[in-house]
Amino acid sequence: xxxxxxxxxxxxxxxxxxxxxxxxxxxxxxxxxxxxxxxxxxxxxxxxxxxxxxxxxxxxxxxxxxxxxxxxxxxxxxxxxxxxxxxxxxxxxxxxxxxxxxxxxxxxxxxxxxxxxxxxxxxxxxxxxxxxxxxxxxxxxxxxxxxxxxxxxxxxxxxxxxxxxxxxxxxxxxxxxxxxxxxxxxxxxxxxxxxxxxxxxxxxxxxxxxxxxxxxxxxxxxxxxxxxxxxxxxxxxxxxxxxxxxxxxxxxxxxxxxxxxxxxxxxxxxxxxxxxxxxxxxxxxxxxxxxxxxxxxxxxxxxxxxxxxxxxxxxxxxxxxxxxxxxxxxxxxxxxxxxxxxxxxxxxxxxxxxxxxxxxxxxxxxxxxxxxxxxxxxxxxxxxxxxxxxxxxxxxxxxxxxxxxxxxxxxxxxxxxxxxxxxxxxxxxx
Amino acid sequence: xxxxxxxxxxxxxxxxxxxxxxxxxxxxxxxxxxxxxxxxxxxxxxxxxxxxxxxxxxxxxxxxxxxxxxxxxxxxxxxxxxxxxxxxxxxxxxxxxxxxxxxxxxxxxxxxxxxxxxxxxxxxxxxxxxxxxxxxxxxxxxxxxxxxxxxxxxxxxxxxxxxxxxxxxxxxxxxxxxxxxxxxxxxxxxxxxxxxxxxxxxxxxxxxxxxxxxxxxxxxxxxxxxxxxxxxxxxxxxxxxxxxxxxxxxxxxxxxxxxxxxxxxxxxxxxxxxxxxxxxxxxxxxxxxxxxxxxxxxxxxxxxxxxxxxxxxxxxxxxxxxxxxxxxxxxxxxxxxxxxxxxxxxxxxxxxxxxxxxx
Amino acid sequence: xxxxxxxxxxxxxxxxxxxxxxxxxxxxxxxxxxxxxxxxxxxxxxxxxxxxxxxxxxxxxxxxxxxxxxxxxxxxxxxxxxxxxxxxxxxxxxxxxxxxxxxxxxxxxxxxxxxxxxxxxxxxxxxxxxxxxx
Numbered sequence: 001x002x003x004x005x006x007x008x009x010x011x012x013x014x015x016x017x018x019x020x021x022x023x024x025x026x027x028x029x030x031x032x033x034x035x036x037x038x039x040x041x042x043x044x045x046x047x048x049x050x051x052x053x054x055x056x057x058x059x060x061x062x063x064x065x066x067x068x069x070x071x072x073x074x075x076x077x078x079x080x081x082x083x084x085x086x087x088x089x090x091x092x093x094x095x096x097x098x099x100x101x102x103x104x105x106x107x108x109x110x111x112x113x114x115x116x117x118x119x120x121x122x123x124x125x126x127x128x129x130x131x132x133x134x135x136x137x138x139x140x141x142x143x144x145x146x147x148x149x150x151x152x153x154x155x156x157x158x159x160x161x162x163x164x165x166x167x168x169x170x171x172x173x174x175x176x177x178x179x180x181x182x183x184x185x186x187x188x189x190x191x192x193x194x195x196x197x198x199x200x201x202x203x204x205x206x207x208x209x210x211x212x213x214x215x216x217x218x219x220x221x222x223x224x225x226x227x228x229x230x231x232x233x234x235x236x237x238x239x240x241x242x243x244x245x246x247x248x249x250x251x252x253x254x255x256x257x258x259x260x261x262x263x264x265x266x267x268x269x270x271x272x273x274x275x276x277x278x279x280x281x282x283x284x285x286x287x288x289x290x291x292x293x294x295x296x297x298x299x300x301x302x303x304x305x306x307x308x309x310x311x312x313x314x315x316x317x318x319x320x321x322x323x324x325x326x327x328x329x330x331x332x333x334x335x336x337x338x339x340x341x342x343x344x345x346x347x348x349x350x351x352x353x354x355x356x357x358x359x360x361x362x363x364x365x366x367x368x369x370x371x372x373x374x375x376x377x378x379x380x381x382x383x384x385x386x387x388x389x390x391x392x393x394x395x396x397x398x399x400x401x402x403x404x405x406x407x408x409x410x411x412x413x414x415x416x417x418x419x420x421x422x423x424x425x426x427x428x429x430x
Numbered sequence: 431x432x433x434x435x436x437x438x439x440x441x442x443x444x445x446x447x448x449x450x451x452x453x454x455x456x457x458x459x460x461x462x463x464x465x466x467x468x469x470x471x472x473x474x475x476x477x478x479x480x481x482x483x484x485x486x487x488x489x490x491x492x493x494x495x496x497x498x499x500x501x502x503x504x505x506x507x508x509x510x511x512x513x514x515x516x517x518x519x520x521x522x523x524x525x526x527x528x529x530x531x532x533x534x535x536x537x538x539x540x541x542x543x544x545x546x547x548x549x550x551x552x553x554x555x556x557x558x559x560x561x562x563x564x565x566x567x568x569x570x571x572x573x574x575x576x577x578x579x580x581x582x583x584x585x586x587x588x589x590x591x592x593x594x595x596x597x598x599x600x601x602x603x604x605x606x607x608x609x610x611x612x613x614x615x616x617x618x619x620x621x622x623x624x625x626x627x628x629x630x631x632x633x634x635x636x637x638x639x640x641x642x643x644x645x646x647x648x649x650x651x652x653x654x655x656x657x658x659x660x661x662x663x664x665x666x667x668x669x670x671x672x673x674x675x676x677x678x679x680x681x682x683x684x685x686x687x688x689x690x691x692x693x694x695x696x697x698x699x700x701x702x703x704x705x706x707x708x709x710x711x712x713x714x715x716x717x718x719x720x721x722x723x724x725x726x727x728x729x730x731x732x733x734x735x736x737x738x739x740x741x742x743x744x745x746x747x748x749x750x751x752x753x754x755x756x757x758x759x760x761x762x763x764x765x766x767x768x769x770x771x772x773x774x775x776x777x778x779x780x781x782x783x784x785x786x787x788x789x
Numbered sequence: 790x791x792x793x794x795x796x797x798x799x800x801x802x803x804x805x806x807x808x809x810x811x812x813x814x815x816x817x818x819x820x821x822x823x824x825x826x827x828x829x830x831x832x833x834x835x836x837x838x839x840x841x842x843x844x845x846x847x848x849x850x851x852x853x854x855x856x857x858x859x860x861x862x863x864x865x866x867x868x869x870x871x872x873x874x875x876x877x878x879x880x881x882x883x884x885x886x887x888x889x890x891x892x893x894x895x896x897x898x899x900x901x902x903x904x905x906x907x908x909x910x911x912x913x914x915x916x917x918x919x920x921x922x923x
Contacts (some may be wrong), residue, residue: 049734054522101686111569113529114628117546119529122631124542127535133627138531139462141542142631150632151775154526157592158512161776169688177591185588189603196606198680213549214534217556218565223850224833279612281520281578281587286487287566287831298516298584302612326830353555368652415567417575419587483810483827486835525839558847 004419008191008274009428011263012091012256015368016085018054018249018355022086031401032381035233035354036249042211050225052232053211054249054356059185067253072116072212073147076252077159079361080107080207083252084163091256092202094167096266104171105164106190106201108182109156110208110360117213121145131134159207171199175205180320182206182278183363184413184421188277190257200262205246206358207252208235219248222287224324235386236319236357238350239328239392247324249356253364255371265425272371273426275309275408278302282418288328292336294418298429300338300410302426307408311339314346315406316379319349320414322357325389328412332392347404349397350384362414367423374427383404431501431656431753433740434468434496442756451739453650461630468741469625470494470651472743480580489530489567492576494521495621497531499577502617506659506672519585519613520578521604522657523596525745527568528626531559573621576694577657585613593774594742596620597656597749598711598782603678604660614662619753620746621655629744652741658747674756675786677766678767691726694769694783703767703785706758707732709751714774723771729767748772763789791913798906804839805902808832818903821883826902831895836905844909846916853908854900857881868893881907 013023018028019036030035031037045051061067061383063079064083068075084105086095093103122145126138152158157175164173168373172193181275183206190204219225226245228235237245262271280298283289289296304311320331336343361376373379378401385398411423431438434452435445445452452468459489476482478500487498490630499520503509522772537544538552539558545552566572571589578587590596597620604618623629633649666673678697680690696704708731709724723733736751743750748770754767766787772780792800802816809816809826822828828836853874872891876884882899883913884891891899 015597018840044549045553047550047557101689113526114529115543115703119531119628120538120545120552121542122627123529123531123535124538124540124545125535126531126627127538128540128714130539132767133532133535133600135460136629137626139631139634142634147632152593154629154632155591155593155596157525157596157778158776159779160592161774173592175591175593175596177570177589178574178587179569182571189588192603192606192610213552214556217553217560218909221489221560221562221834222565223562279515279519279588280584281575281584282584283515283578283584285829286484286572286575286579295584302586401554415571415575417572417573418578419575483832485810486808487831558841563831563838566831787819 005417006197007076007260008194008262008269010255010264010274010371011258012087012428013271013368013371014086014090014254015365016056016079016083017251017365018056023372026378030351030354030369031378033242033354033381033383033399035383037232037236037356039232040211041360043213044189044372048216048220050220051225051229052235052247054160054247054252055211060335062322068250069115069147071117071147072177072265073113073115073153075116075160075209076207077253077413078208080159080252081107081163083136083254084203087205087256088167088205091268093256100168101170101422102200104193104202104206105160105169105173106186106193106202107163108176108186108206108360109155109159110210112210116149116213117145121375145407150196159316163396177360178419178421179357179415180362181320181413181415181419182360183365184288184367184411185259185279186364186422187255187274187367187423188279188421190276192275194257195258201256201258203254204257205254206361209250210359211248211250216248226323227272231376234384236323237394238319238323238353238382239388240385241328241387243323243325243328246352247356249358251361251365253361253368255364255367257384262401270428272374272428274423276303276305276424277389278306278422280420282420284418287416289330289414289418291330292337293330294321295418296331296334296412296414297337299420299422300334300412303410303422307424309408313340313408315404315408316373316409317346317348318411319350319411320384321352322411323352326387329391331412335394337397342353343394347379347397349380350381353383363411363421366413367411369411370425373423374406374409377404377406378402431750432470432498433654433750434470434652435740439753440758447737447756453738453741454664461625465630466650467625468650470653475749477759478580484576484579487567488576489522489564489623490653492573493622494653495573495657496576498619498621498655498657500582502659503581506658512613515582516583517529517614518583519587519604519607519616519617520574520583521588521590521600521616521734521775522574522577523590523600523620523745524570525591525593525596526574527570528623528628529568530564531627534591540683569688574781577617581617583617592643593778594744594747595772595774595778595780596745597747598752598772599771600782601658601660601677601749601752602614602680604780608660608662610681613644614665616659616660618660619655619657620749622743622746624651624742624744625653652743654743654746654750658753672742675759675784678785680781680782685688688722688726690779690781691722694709694781695726698767698783701765701785703765705731706762706766706768707734707755709734709736709755709771711748711751711771745782752784756784759784759786764788785786791917794906794910797909800829800843801902801905805836808835808839816902818901818906820902821886821898822900823898824886838884840905844913853905855904856865
């Protein structure tokens with residue numbers, strides 16, 4: 001006999017974002033339209049065309065033994081740890097002594113878990129003699145530069161595994177990595193697990209920092225970043241005519257997702273419901289988004305379909321809104337295709353306008369912003385929107401936050417490669 | 431599948447049955463002395479790429495994945511537009527990116543110390559000397575993206591990266607997408623290029639992985655990819671598809687080895703399926719951890735280990751195992767099953783059961 | 790030794806053919822990179838890198854692509870005038886493809902193989918002079 005559909009709710013959240021290490025500060029800054037973008041201070045960026053970012057300042061790793069070393073390795077895991085700790089604390093799940101074999105961990109994490117010397121020491125040595133790869137030199141250099149636990153740091157899976165072990169959680173563990181869609185993907189996958197009974201609760205989210213010499217260089221090489229270095233807080237301007245690329249950010253977001261009855265039984269505070277999730281792929285080109293955003297349309301439609309609601313019920317969309325010409329236009333078209341004639345009535349705003357693009361972590365942190373939107377019934381603005389691109393002609397909530405009555409909201413994340421993820425959230429008080 | 435023993439299931443089965451092994455000591459210039467590998471030699475990927483322009487952006491792992499996916503679709507009899515793109519998903523398990531040490535090294539050749547100490551110099555070398563496509567080539571999610579582009583799969587799409595269990599988890603997730611109605615078919619499996627410098631140096635450090643108890647296993651890094659067409663059973667039967675086997679839902683908590691295996695045994699019991707063989711995916715070394723398999727399944731099933739023949743293709747190894755194990759269900763006269771396991775570097779565990787044979 | 794225009798064209802056609810995966814016969818001087826040869830945005834980056842490597846010079850993107858990116862960012866009021874100037878400077882762009890006028894997003898579609906050859910023909914002697922002057 002099939003069980004009634006299991007519902008998934010958010011019972012805890014933890015955020016580590018540029019400008020904010022707690023939920024209240026995070027929301028206050030977003031609502032006030034405050035930018036967390038500034039000149040990069042982490043390393044000497046004088047050689048880069050893009051020298052601004054939304055950096056996390058003054059992060060103190062609670063676990064210095066396994067923390068960020070002087071070569072830059074371990075940062076992503078440290079961010080993930082902090083966000084998860086905060087989310088679990090916020091949920092009070094551990095205090096309720098759940099069956100830990102039914103609590104899982106599902107995280108997405110970025111590529112940047114290697115240290116700088118660790119990578120370039122051996123690489124440079126291997127090619128010191130010109131053409132041909134000198135294995136002996138490579139390994140000799142590696143022996144001197146490699147940091148502990150290199151094998152684990154090869155995959156984001158080890159972050160999820162170690163965090164699960166840290167909290168004594170013995171349920172399923174998985175890592176996903178659909179690049180800039182991954183943060184939303186992790187939440188959707190965790191909700192899927194709970195719905196099918198694989199777990200009763202999942203700590204889900206994402207962490208990333210590509211703010212290290214090679215990470216920044218790789219984005220600069222693609223010409224993807226804004227070079228508006230003389231005006232850092234104005235550089236991330238999604239949907240605005242003056243946009244010239246995205247601004248890189250870093251951070252982590254974690255949410256405790258829980259089966260609704262499981263949460264009710266223990267008297268948990270329910271922050272929101274994950275009403276639906278959709279995943280789709282443009283299957284078009286390797287980096288260019290589909291001009292009509294077909295993957296995005298499909299992902300959003302799937303999320304609505306799972307939630308059993310019509311597009312007219314959407315009260316807010318937290319856009320992917322990277323501040324690139326291609327994405328912002330494609331996303332606009334996709335939202336229009338989804339909402340039809342009602343498109344102009346639905347407020348759409350981009351958290352990236354203030355905290356930049358957190359890459360793999362973006363979807364998770366932006367989901368947190370969307371939950372806070374539902375809780376506060378206020379919509380944060382897209383800042384720097386002074387002269388809209390004529391092709392971006394929706395209500396992007398320019399520059400000032402506003403009060404709103406929102407029951408259902410969508411949070412979008414799209415990746416290079418065309419992977420699109422969309423999360424449908426429903427307010428708890430609804 | 432694309433493995434060090436060949437391309438396609440038939441080639442691999444043939445090689446295995448004639449006792450071949452692709453594991454060989456590293457030749458001069460192929461890797462550090464004393465290591466053993468099982469690499470997939472470069473092959474012409476063009477026949478498998480519907481849009482050949484993308485090949486320049488496809489690293490070895492991606493080429494193998496696309497080739498395997500293309501072969502799977504052909505094998506399933508779906509090559510000529512039998513799939514609705516919007517209902518076709520992709521999920522590939524893989525592990526980290528190798529970063530292309532050769533390319534990075536060329537940009538900063540001989541000046542490792544300077545690259546570390548003089549970041550403006552480093553930036554100039556990289557920004558002027560490295561192919562700008564570097565990130566797009568090395569992002570791990572691109573495996574799934576390329577498969578989607580080449581096979582026109584517009585449905586749900588993901589990349590699983592839970593260390594060495596990722597390939598098996600990808601298959602499980604893909605199957606669940608079909609059960610929940612999100613997709614009618616999914617291209618799922620694992621792909622890995624393991625014979626690469628940073629992979630080697632990462633595993634060289636510290637204790638040998640896979641070591642359990644007092645009989646450490648040797649890690650022979652390998653390349654490989656195995657992609658399956660997973661399809662809704664009703665649809666598959668309606669079009670009279672050849673069915674290799676059924677993926678059993680994985681019940682029991684994924685993180686608990688014993689619980690997971692016991693749940694599998696219970697399901698096999700309910701179906702009256704005879705367990706023919708298991709591949710533990712951990713090198714089969716005898717240790718306390720292995721007792722779970724012996725305890726749960728007893729002495730009945732054959733214990734299979736493909737690592738000596740194929741090496742360890744990290745996240746893809748269990749997916750490759752699954753393909754080879756599924757072949758054992760062919761022609762089984764009674765309801766039968768095989769179980770594939772995977773173990774990660776940090777002890778992560780996954781297992782999937784496949785059922786087949788006459789009903 | 791600065792290559793002749795014919796030599797430049799030959800090498801450029803090979804590079805474009807490889808980068809865009811097109812048979813050499815399809816790559817003609819007047820071929821539009823996007824409309825005729827299927828270039829996407831990442832291919833422009835790839836082309837510049839290959840050209841830099843092959844010809845040994847640095848190629849600023851705005852110079853080779855004739856500031857088509859700049860134009861794309863120009864305010865609407867300036868577009869008409871700047872397009873007029875561009876047309877005078879670059880008669881070999883595929884203006885014929887846009888009888889109803891060129892919009893901003895069409896600008897990259899004006900670029901052809903000849904765009905690259907013209908640029909190199911000018912830039913290679915300049916680079917040579919730069920070296921000789923040292």
